[in-house]
Amino acid sequence: MPMRNLHTEILVIGGGVTGVGVAWDAALRGFDVILVERRDLAHGTSGRFHGLLHSGGRYVVKDPVSARECIHENRILRHTHAPCIEDTGGFFVVTPEDAQSDYPDRFVQACAQTGVPCEEIPPAQALREEPRLNPAISRVFRVPDASIDGFQLVHLTAQAAREAGARIFTYHSVQDLVLTQDGGGPRVVAARVHDTVGDETLLIHADLIINAAGAWSGRIAGMAGCQVEIVPGKGIMMATAHRLVNTVINRCKWPSDGDILVPAHTVSIIGTTDTPVADPEDLRIEAWEVAKMMEEGEKLIPGFRHARILRAWAGVRPLYKAKEAASDRDISRQFALLNHRTRDGVAGLITITGGKLTTFRLMAEKTVDLAAQELGPRRACATASTPVAPSQKDLYWLGHRLREVEDHHLQHELICECELVTRGMLEQAVRNNPTVTLDDLRRDVRLGMGPCQGGFCTYRAVGVIHELQTGEGLVPDTENAPWQVDRLTSPGQTPSSPTSFPRQAHTTSPLYNPNLLLRDFLQERWKGVIPILWGQQLKQEQLDRLIYLTLLNADHLPDPHLKSPLTDFYHATASLATPSSDPD
Amino acid sequence: MPSDLLIIGAGLAGLMAGIHAAQQGLRPRIIATGFGATHWTAGTIDVLGYLPGDPEPVHHPFQAVPQLLAQRPQHPYGLVGVPALRRALQHFQELTTTLGLPYGGGRNPHTNFLLPSPLGAPRPTFLAPVAQRAGDMTREEPYLIVGFRGMRDFYPTLMAENLTRQGHEARAIFLPLDLITPQQDNTPLHLARALDREAVAMRLAQALKSHIQPGERVGLPAILGLERHQQVWGLMQEILAAPIFEIPTLPPSVPGIRLTRALRRHLERDLQVPVDLGMTVMDFHAQAARVQWVRTRASARPLKHRAQAFLLATGGFLGGGFTSDTRGRAWETVFHLPLTIPQDRGQWFRPDFLAAEGHPIFRGGLRADAEMRPVDTTGRVVYENVRLAGDLFTDSDPLAERSLEGVALATAWVAVHGLKFA
CATH class of the missing domain: 3.50.50.60 (FAD/NAD(P)-binding domain)
Incomplete structure (x- = not known):
């Protein structure tokens, strides 16, 4: 079979927030862009963080450059990405443990120097706003932190990029880069890419390749013979069963483990740790990390150690180690933009790495500025003034889904009661988005993210998908899907007409076997609950076992050994906690 | 005391x-x-x-x-x-026989028999409410699996497909939910209560009748009545002149209740x-x-x-x-x-x-x-x-x-x- 060839000006590698930001910026400026992501969008670090849109407060003392960037971008994103952001505000609180430190005074001074708005409020007022806060806090500072949904951020930015002409291919993994020798030296001219779903290999020719593979960017650069040292820094997060706070709560101290609690949708997320790992896919969660979060959470919210925890997960920060950095600790959270032509003598390749989710737009702007130098100038950067979802101008509000469900009387449509996901939303996501697994639907609509962790909705969602497949011959089409992601989070949207959708006949692919979809999602949910199963959540898990074992007999479905290329990921990272040793 | x-x-x-x-x-x-x-x-x-x-x-x-x-x-x-x-x-x-909710086993009373789960997987069980027994997967009759449009706790096409994958003859149809109730937000328990009314059970049976092919057994989600279950089930078998069996659903479980x-x-x-x-x-x-x-x-x-x-x-x-x-x-x-x-x-x-x-x-x-x-x-x-x-x-x-x-x-x-x- 001849290899398919595609041509583009810019090929972006990586479908995290950095990659889609670059694709969006470049497409808006008039470049021809293709983006490839080896799994689903936001499958990596962009979908595995605590959900903080930084005010910059966490960096003012340690890294003032990052702090300035954060507050600048924070203001822009509230306009360009409003539906992804909930304006929770943030507190920096001084707990009794930190009361003797000079950090709070340095913090105030550094906020003033970096331009991060910071207002000291009386602890009594903070306690009125957040009654669960530790009443022994001595000082509280208010900053413009916010909560941001990483999945939606990436998907909406990708949709905006597509609307500006970019082509985005998910489940396409880069196998190697093709180099030629032109007059001046080596040049990267193409990438060999494997389409996991269609099981074919593509050759994508590009004038310039932008490596935005995050924690994996060292590997991509290595394919061109360039050394980029990334130290993947693993951080763990845990979600509580409800929102314990409505404001982002930070400890006012030198940033460290377990010092932040972020309200995100119906839960609160505590984070995080920072452990260097050799492999960015080594996302195992250790018992000490879980114990640490429970212990540190207690200092912010008394009683936190008894909170019901729904899930734990880990993400890896792509920490870039500059050649001159002496130790891992000197690694900055600032981003690194590397032109391999000037740095390594390899033309046609740029790496953008490091940085933070909050500053992704700025990173993309600088990257595409460099691309424009290499490829010739185009239109000016427009991302700072272009909303990604022009029809949705308002910031996210927690009651949004419930209001729509009640206004439209959609209670009977709820497939996932925990997260208020309606059948219409699922159908919309399957029809309009490149959906391959139920985990993709989770990122699209929050399926299975609530207290039952998929207990009821996994079976229902597989049933719905199966009805769509058999009734309409509908299978996910990663290339031609219309991608209306801005409508996915809205239970009140009526599903678009099925006739408008291009149909494909891949039904023979094992990827769409409903039994495999079901098993893979059950396993995906399982790997995130193992570290935190005790108390109520353990009881919940027994109900889920009752449903899937005794009622549905899901462990004895046809095709028990069927696997897809996407299956292994859920098994490889499932981990067992090791003995816990926290003193009570 | x-x-x-x-x-x-x-x-x-x-x-x-x-x-x-x-x-x-x-x-x-x-x-x-x-x-x-x-x-x-x-x-x-x-x-x-x-x-x-x-x-x-x-x-x-x-x-x-x-x-x-x-x-x-x-x-x-x-x-x-x-x-x-x-x-x-x-x-x-x-x-349970005395109480009017009889249970029975498979064809051999000393062994397990296999009843289809809502996913169509074979559940090994020993005794089942008699209204579930005709689902027995060792029997030969083709399956007609009946679902209701808008019922979120039961998916007949998925069940039929898995039965087919295991070598059974099976097909699925949908009936409108408003045959049973005008209420939209239903659990299996609501539907079972609605079917306790004879007129509703008759309406369902009449609507189902034309869909059944000779020789088929008919599987419905377990909603055939709550207090009058045996009568409702009996009435359905009588009108439809076919073996009718119930398929358990996601909780709340009507047979368990x-x-x-x-x-x-x-x-x-x-x-x-x-x-x-x-x-x-x-x-x-x-x-x-x-x-x-x-x-x-x-x-x-x-x-x-x-x-x-x-x-x-x-x-x-x-x-x-x-x-x-x-x-x-x-x-x-x-x-x-x-x-x-x-x-x-x-x-x-x-x-x-x-x-x-x-x-x-x-x-x-x-x-x-x-x-x-x-x-x-x-x-x-x-x-x-x-x-x-x-x-x-x-x-x-x-x-x-x-x-x-x-x-x-x-x-x-x-x-x-x-x-x-x-």
């Missing part, structure tokens, strides 16, 4: 223990936080569906008990013995056994290896309950009989009896959710002697007047083994029949 026997737990084990005790002439009383797992299960009596680590279903559950005991020597089936298990099953079958209601009514009306829910045990008092009283938390004030004997049927982690904490401690919640669960979360789970061996934590539990009295590691009886029944025992994982109801019936039978009062 103190009862002879205070039963803690109102699942299948607790309710059956109450019936046995009353039939023995005792004055039992049942208290519980709420109903048991029966409200969630398929409503069948699963005795032993799978042996640990073996993906093949068990054909003859009584003959498989020695193999089970070779792997799980302290399993409750070893404590009660097969004859008691069989007697308990026979008693249950007779009782029917069973609970029948047993509770029998206890309260026929046997004058009080069943009080909303009572969670807070603490207890023991003297000389005998429990004197338990105290419950209730809405008004704590209540002390004295009895000559206590039967614990609180149902492991699922029922709230066991709980655990972040540090990997797990304990029995009423009498703080010693559990065999490793006090180390690192040893609780396997990496694969559906691992055929099950997860170590879920086969831990309480040790007991042949009279169902709790014993410690040395085999010494902890409390002489406490008995155990249901999903509480070490060396058993009833959800993985598909033995939840068999264990409940057999242990309740033995626990009560062994009681001796001065």
Whole structure:
């Protein structure tokens, strides 16, 4: 079979927030862009963080450059990405443990120097706003932190990029880069890419390749013979069963483990740790990390150690180690933009790495500025003034889904009661988005993210998908899907007409076997609950076992050994906690 | 007035223990936080569906008990013995027939039979409500699986496809939900209640009639009536002139609720056994290896309950009989009896959710002697007047083994029949 060839000006590698930001910026400026992501969008670090849109407060003392960037971008994103952001505000609180430190005074001074708005409020007022806060806090500072949904951020930015002409291919993994020798030296001219779903290999020719593979960017650069040292820094997060706070709560101290609690949708997320790992896919969660979060959470919210925890997960920060950095600790959270032509003598390749989710737009702007130098100038950067979802101008509000469900009387449509996901939303996501697994639907609509962790909705969602497949011959089409992601989070949207959708006949692919979809999602949910199963959540898990074992007999479905290329990921990272040793 | 026997737990084990005790002439009383797992299960009596680590279903559950005991020597089936298990099953079958909710087995009354799960997977079970029996996967008739548009707890095309994949002839159709009710937001329980009305059942049968091809058996979600289930099912078979069978759905489980209601009514009306829910045990008092009283938390004030004997049927982690904490401690919640669960979360789970061996934590539990009295590691009886029944025992994982109801019936039978009062 001849290899398919595609041509583009810019090929972006990586479908995290950095990659889609670059694709969006470049497409808006008039470049021809293709983006490839080896799994689903936001499958990596962009979908595995605590959900903080930084005010910059966490960096003012340690890294003032990052702090300035954060507050600048924070203001822009509230306009360009409003539906992804909930304006929770943030507190920096001084707990009794930190009361003797000079950090709070340095913090105030550094906020003033970096331009991060910071207002000291009386602890009594903070306690009125957040009654669960530790009443022994001595000082509280208010900053413009916010909560941001990483999945939606990436998907909406990708949709905006597509609307500006970019082509985005998910489940396409880069196998190697093709180099030629032109007059001046080596040049990267193409990438060999494997389409996991269609099981074919593509050759994508590009004038310039932008490596935005995050924690994996060292590997991509290595394919061109360039050394980029990334130290993947693993951080763990845990979600509580409800929102314990409505404001982002930070400890006012030198940033460290377990010092932040972020309200995100119906839960609160505590984070995080920072452990260097050799492999960015080594996302195992250790018992000490879980114990640490429970212990540190207690200092912010008394009683936190008894909170019901729904899930734990880990993400890896792509920490870039500059050649001159002496130790891992000197690694900055600032981003690194590397032109391999000037740095390594390899033309046609740029790496953008490091940085933070909050500053992704700025990173993309600088990257595409460099691309424009290499490829010739185009239109000016427009991302700072272009909303990604022009029809949705308002910031996210927690009651949004419930209001729509009640206004439209959609209670009977709820497939996932925990997260208020309606059948219409699922159908919309399957029809309009490149959906391959139920985990993709989770990122699209929050399926299975609530207290039952998929207990009821996994079976229902597989049933719905199966009805769509058999009734309409509908299978996910990663290339031609219309991608209306801005409508996915809205239970009140009526599903678009099925006739408008291009149909494909891949039904023979094992990827769409409903039994495999079901098993893979059950396993995906399982790997995130193992570290935190005790108390109520353990009881919940027994109900889920009752449903899937005794009622549905899901462990004895046809095709028990069927696997897809996407299956292994859920098994490889499932981990067992090791003995816990926290003193009570 | 103190009862002879205070039963803690109102699942299948607790309710059956109450019936046995009353039939023995005792004055039992049942208290519980709420109903048991029966409200969630398929409503069948699963005795032993799978042996640990073996993906093949068990054909003859009584003959498989020695193999089970070779792997799980302290399993409750070893404590009660097969004859008691069989007697308990026979008693249950007779009782439910008397109560107008008859249960039956497959074509061979001594073996398991396979009923299709809502996903179309073969569930090995021993007794089922008679309205489920025509689903038997050893029978040849083609399946017509009937779903309702807008019912979110049942997916007929998926079930039919999986039946087809296993070599059965099966097809699916949808009927409109408003045949049953104009209400949109429904659980299976709402639909079952609506079908208790004869006119509604007739309307459904009439609408279904033209879809059935000769020789087909017809599977419907388990919504065929709640209080008038046998009549509704009979009416459907009569009008449709085809074997009709019910398929269990996601919780709430209508077949399980029917069973609970029948047993509770029998206890309260026929046997004058009080069943009080909303009572969670807070603490207890023991003297000389005998429990004197338990105290419950209730809405008004704590209540002390004295009895000559206590039967614990609180149902492991699922029922709230066991709980655990972040540090990997797990304990029995009423009498703080010693559990065999490793006090180390690192040893609780396997990496694969559906691992055929099950997860170590879920086969831990309480040790007991042949009279169902709790014993410690040395085999010494902890409390002489406490008995155990249901999903509480070490060396058993009833959800993985598909033995939840068999264990409940057999242990309740033995626990009560062994009681001796001065």
